[in-house]
Amino acid sequence: AQSVTQLDSQVPVFEEAPVELRCNYSSSVSVYLFWYVQYPNQGLQLLLKYLSGSTLVESINGFEAEFNKSQTSFHLRKPSVHISDTAEYFCAVSGGYSSASKIIFGSGTRLSIRP
């Protein structure tokens, strides 16, 4: 079985400060890892994903995450946040596209940016 733990339910930071949202997973099989973002009253948007290859993955808006197999982690980082990054962030894991394709989500981390 797979599971995801997001270690922080809320992370307040000042604008232009760096941020790290922590995510640990457990799985007995190879995994696909994701970060999704949810803005108020909206669905989830895929921020970035790790399927294979380079362990460092980047999004178009400055976020990056590093897959660390030995620590079973997939932390999300951004060197300088903006007010517009205020949202809830979900880490997720999946065992693959075929028979075990359901995505398991963490409980979410609410990122609040202070001016």
Added chain:
Amino acid sequence: KAGVTQTPRYLIKTRGQQVTLSCSPISGHRSVSWYQQTPGQGLQFLFEYFSETQRNKGNFPGRFSGRQFSNSRSEMNVSTLELGDSALYLCASSSATDNYGYTFGSGTRLTVV
């Protein structure tokens, strides 16, 4: 390309009634998954359909059911609604040929009174 469309966006129902929610996936996507999101339980997987067949199922009572049509559109039904069914219901579609990206709709906000 058009995204995942969920209808209706908002719904208010009375306890004991039943409700049907609709999801139109991205064109060409054959997998449709449904999730329930609540403040207390977070995002919980309901079920997944692939080519009109239920491929995965979460731990929800039999009051929750779904189906998928030949054009990949999916519906979920909740019968005998309870107050605890109030939630945001999210649908996601995916395709292996789309580089394994799960795309979510904006959700249907169901309120049971």
